[in-house]
Amino acid sequence: MSSYPQVMALFCLVILSAFFSAAEISLAAATKTRLQALSEDGDRRADLVLELQEHPGQFFSALQVMVNAIALLGGIVGDAAFSPFFMWCLEPIIPAVNLPHVGFVLSFLLATTLFVIFADLLPKRLAIARPEVVAMRVVRPMRIVIKVLRPIVFVLERLSDACIRSLGLPTKRQETITSEDILASVGAGAAAGVIAPQEEAVIQNVFELESRLVPSAMTPRENIVYFTTDETEASIRAKIATVPYNRFLVCDKDLDHVVGFVDSKHLLRLVLDEKPICFQEGGLVQPCQFIPDSLTLSEVLDVFQRTHADFAVILNEYALVVGIITINDVMSTVMGDLVTTTDELQIIQRDDDTWLVDGATPVDDIEHALGIDELPEDSAYETVAGFMMYMLRKIPKRTDKVVCGEYTFEVLDVDNNKIDQVLVTRTKGKAPAPEASETTP
Template sequence: MGFTQQILLIVLLVGISAFFSVSEISVAASRKSRLAVLAESGDEGAARVLALQARPGPFFTLVQIGLNGVAIMGGIVGEGAFSPWLTEFLGPMLPEAYLDSVAFTLSFVLVTSLFILFADLMPKRLSMASPERLASAIAGPMILLIRWLQPLLWLYNGAADLLFRLLGVPTARNDTVTPDEIIAVVEAGAQAGVLAEQEHAMIENVFGLEVRSAPSAMTLRESVVFFTLEESEESIRQKITSRPFNRFPVCDGSIDHVVGYVDAKDLLNRVLAGQSLSMKADAPINPLLALPDSLTLSEVLERLREARDDFAVIINEYALVVGVITLNDIIRALVGDDVEQVQEEQILRRDDNSWLVDGATAAADLMRVLDIDDGGGSEHYETVAGFMMYHLRKIPRRTDRVDFAGYRFEVLDVDNHRIDQLLVSRLDGATGEISGEG
């Protein structure tokens, strides 16, 4: 075989190796969701790639046979093509004792470099850039080769499966998509400009409903406006005038003894009809849904849907009312309005490095504003006051402080063991470790 023919054969082997490299990376890197969309739109190549991904054993066996076989042949042909030429070229410059060794080494380096550059690096980087398009293009030829070489592939693939079973290694691909993976895809879409910032935030909030607890979005006990069965009509009128809500809980003496709720529209109809607003005077009291405070917002939404209602009272493990929640509260958590409201009403920014925070602020909202991770401690508390009690391990007093994740949380005001206000300051050169002082 002449030198020119050997060079052409090497080029052909490099091309074959590049084809297998493109096949391997493009099929492995292709996103199943993207392929499914293309297949539904009539792309036969995408459907073939999905078939290869469903049964990857024969495909990757063929790829490895091709890559290894071509590499061995490339080394044999390359050494035979370049060594004589390099020996002749270097003959006048090197002693004869070293000539063959140097020529062989240079031939090996030259052939290896050709395969690394043109059959490995460039094809694989190209495949990573557009895996679905390239995988769709090579799927047909690869399926044809798999059919032709079925006995050989069955032999190698069967041997590999047998070894995996003996070693107890699972080979089934896990295609389960987690919420974190979906959020990562959404963030990538937002960075690429495919999703608007509002859409990005809303999708993240949808998954946030699964982890946020009911108390993080409810109206706290201290802010609930309720009527008692013994309450005077004048007092009821004053409450409606000062706090014009749509629903008002009705209690027997205290807020912990809820008997139902009244709708503001029903009260208006009674006023227009000249009837008394007193809860004793045959008031239209409706049953009120009671939910435990351990539920997530997603679970609360499901319970409201099942009850066909949009208002519920939240009760803790001691049967005490901790707040009320409405469908609008969950919608605000979904669209993000609650965060803006918290920032305006409960988290007041003093300057670039400090904030005044209401003790009743949901801890998750403050952590989101400060962009810090509470390390999974949120399961032990709901509010910033609970955060302080958890880390201090005592009832907080004025000037007590906690250093956490690069911030200092200092108690400014306490009312009957209840934290009214904190000062949150950014620490310089903080390590993010937790420390408490009292």
């Protein structure tokens, strides 16, 4: 009896099994965002795939019924297709009593190999390469299979849902996308060369706006140039000539009593018109926007959007001025090195293992530059200078050191108790525990 019909039947079963394998992996791997984009382009098949992803129980129930049925039929047909051939080949060398068993084992191994390679591995690898395309091609046939097997699918779906709920797991696919997922995708794109390193840095900085506080981007109190209401015109002209700022705070006697701010272009107009500069003149001093120092940079952008302002004074919990911030400061944080000149860099890498760091550098920036997840208790301070003071538990002096992991932080320069520069050195070998040490010069 010819075994050609059994061989053709086995070939058809392999094709069917390959189809269901590709359908299984493509539906599971297809991303919701890409399918939604295809749906918006008018592809109805993307809507059908999204619908199946919303109710995967029916799909996988029908799929498993067909996969297991095909596997059973494949074993039966494979034995009928190949056993006679192996028995005929091995008849001269194997006793007749053992021949049926050997033929069965060899036919089983051959059929299993065909199913594993052509009905499982290849279709799944092809489907995972382009899951959305494959999913949209198989979705309509799979809907027909689901309708044909509806009674069986209904029972299996209810039983599987009951088991999943008993384990406290969701019965529907979760499509929540977190910032970590996006950053991981961006990192993969940068590694593949699709995204430039500068673009990757900008995207990372955008997400850090949610966690970075205002002090990390502000102009600190000691760098603020301001006028007092009773300041002489000669002093005002000297400050304008010395410091090319766009805005200057106007205060009543000291910085903690802010009256408002004045735009430098208005002052320049008065100078060009040879008119006296008087802050009591109506319309010259404008009201300021005040914000607490506990806001994140993202919240500052919201404030600027609501108030149509681009400049704010930052107060601490004691209503004292700690700094000022503009929308350009926030944008500079996002753009990073793309808009920062060499003279403005706060972190200068001298070689592979040493960095020269400005004391006012935000903690987030130094952690990112050194590849550190977080410095010890970094919520207790905002800058590298604050880190040194917190770890040393005193006002630092030159040559004072702090060892944190594989990095050593050494104070290089102190001006009026303010840390100007810190040298960071990476040590080779085992990372020691964080510790502080003092050196008397």
